[in-house]
Amino acid sequence: MQVQDWQTIVSEHGPLVWRTAYRLLAHHADTADCFQETFLAAVQIAQRQRVRNVSGLLVHLATTRAIDRLRQRGRQEHCRTEAGACRTTGQNHDPAAEAQAQELAGRLREAIGRLPEQEAKVFCLRYLNEMSYRQIARELKIGISAVGVALYRAKVRLREALDATPTEEDEVQDEEAS
Amino acid sequence: MKKHHDRLFQALAGLKREGASQTVPEEVVEETLRQMADRKEPRADSCPRLLPVRRHSSARRPLVRLAAAAAIFVLLGYLAGRLSAPKPQNPDQLRAALAPAVAAALEPALRERVVEDLRQEYQLALAAVYVRVKEELTAQYRDDLNRFALGTLAASNAVTNELLTQLVQELDTAKTQDLRRITRALYEIEMNRVQDKTQLASGLQTLASRTENELSRTRQEFAQLVLHARPQGFERPTTEPIPTHQERNKP
Numbered sequence: 001m002q003v004q005d006w007q008t009i010v011s012e013h014g015p016l017v018w019r020t021a022y023r024l025l026a027h028h029a030d031t032a033d034c035f036q037e038t039f040l041a042a043v044q045i046a047q048r049q050r051v052r053n054v055s056g057l058l059v060h061l062a063t064t065r066a067i068d069r070l071r072q073r074g075r076q077e078h079c080r081t082e083a084g085a086c087r088t089t090g091q092n093h094d095p096a097a098e099a100q101a102q103e104l105a106g107r108l109r110e111a112i113g114r115l116p117e118q119e120a121k122v123f124c125l126r127y128l129n130e131m132s133y134r135q136i137a138r139e140l141k142i143g144i145s146a147v148g149v150a151l152y153r154a155k156v157r158l159r160e161a162l163d164a165t166p167t168e169e170d171e172v173q174d175e176e177a178s
Numbered sequence: 179m180k181k182h183h184d185r186l187f188q189a190l191a192g193l194k195r196e197g198a199s200q201t202v203p204e205e206v207v208e209e210t211l212r213q214m215a216d217r218k219e220p221r222a223d224s225c226p227r228l229l230p231v232r233r234h235s236s237a238r239r240p241l242v243r244l245a246a247a248a249a250i251f252v253l254l255g256y257l258a259g260r261l262s263a264p265k266p267q268n269p270d271q272l273r274a275a276l277a278p279a280v281a282a283a284l285e286p287a288l289r290e291r292v293v294e295d296l297r298q299e300y301q302l303a304l305a306a307v308y309v310r311v312k313e314e315l316t317a318q319y320r321d322d323l324n325r326f327a328l329g330t331l332a333a334s335n336a337v338t339n340e341l342l343t344q345l346v347q348e349l350d351t352a353k354t355q356d357l358r359r360i361t362r363a364l365y366e367i368e369m370n371r372v373q374d375k376t377q378l379a380s381g382l383q384t385l386a387s388r389t390e391n392e393l394s395r396t397r398q399e400f401a402q403l404v405l406h407a408r409p410q411g412f413e414r415p416t417t418e419p420i421p422t423h424q425e426r427n428k429p
Contacts, residue, residue, distance in 0.1 A: 006214055010207055018202040023193045032206045039210050040217065104185060105192035127190050155186065162185045 010039060013055055017062045023128055024066035024109060034069060038062040053139075056131070060139045063124045070113030070120075104162070111161035119154035122147055390423045 014035070021034040038061045042054075051057055112120050121140060125131045126147075133151075137144045397420065 007211060010211060014202045014207055014210075015200075018206075019198070019200050022200045023196060026196060031200075032203070032209075035202070035206055036210045036213055039214060043214055043217070101188065101192040101195070104189035105196060108186070108189035108193060128193060159186050162189060
């Protein structure tokens with residue numbers, strides 16, 4: 001499928017790209033930069049080759065840009081998460097639980113920023129964008145087994161970072177997804 | 179339930195919730211479309227409506243601009259300084275012209291400096307004198323105090339000894355008087371006891387004598403009564419007189 005109208009693509013896939021970037025960055029200005037960079041990179045890629053899955057490509061690019069910015073934050077030791085941006089929209093009205101969830105989310109962002117790039121991409125595409133192993137492998141141009149290995153390593157590192165214990169159901173879910 | 183307790187998935191759920199309600203701002207979309215239009219580079223094999231992309235602006239461009247602006251400012255400043263610099267004058271004339279003004283300007287400062295130096299010297303001298311006088315007065319005061327303490331201690335010891343002697347004498351006097359009183363009281367008690375004993379013995383003797391006399395008299399009266407009331411033919415009993423107490427006590 002050749003890209004026909006970027007305005008339509010932006011209007012259709014823009015919210016997905018924005019959510020993908022915002023989940024990782026939680027910062028309006030950074031998300032806006034990431035949004036623009038994603039679509040500009042998509043344009044460049046579309047000029048070089050045919051794009052079969054626009055959504056997957058955009059999510060991949062947005063995730064990559066957002067992870068890059070997360071890694072830059074980690075190097076600069078400067079977390080720019082907006083104070084009001086982390087407000088959750090769930091049904092949890094308990095302030096303590098909400099604060100705990102925000103803290104956990106922030107720690108997860110920092111941990112993702114410290115992951116190796118490939119593992120961070122695989123983890124975000126799998127768990128934040130809910131892509132299958134096959135889709136991830138196609139987007140990243142790696143094997144499915146490599147996706148599984150990277151995902152396993154990423155989860156181990158993140159659990160160590162979050163000081164959590166692995167669960168069996170998670171592994172069962174991964175097997176089902178693969 | 180295990181998954182619910184996994185902190186990793188709790189954090190993931192939090193991340194998903196944070197981004198769930200986000201919408202793309204219109205200005206971001208417009209700016210993105212504008213940038214995509216600016217970078218439009220049509221290719222022969224691409225669709226005409228495909229928005230092109232041009233290269234990202236280099237990150238070094240702001241630095242280059244900043245360096246160029248700084249160089250221009252430095253150059254302009256140098257030129258302005260060169261053009262606005264005054265021409266050199268004769269040193270003698272300049273010195274003669276500036277001498278009164280310099281002298282007038284320096285005189286108050288020098289005077290103030292001299293006054294300040296003198297004040298500091300006087301203060302140092304006064305401080306030294308103050309310290310010396312203070313030390314001398316302290317030593318003298320300490321000596322006087324020691325002397326006074328020794329005299330006071332000696333006088334206090336003498337007075338204490340005298341008072342102790344008087345106290346001992348008064349205690350001895352009181353003890354002697356008490357012993358005398360006790361002895362006199364014991365003597366009086368002994369005299370009273372002897373007198374009471376004598377009186378008791380005398381009373382007992384008197385009582386015994388009177389009792390014996392009365393018994394003798396009663397016996398005689400009883401004998402006479404028996405004699406007068408004796409029937410016919412009854413002989414008069416022979417009675418022997420009972421010796422009296424005085425007769426029994428005769429040797």
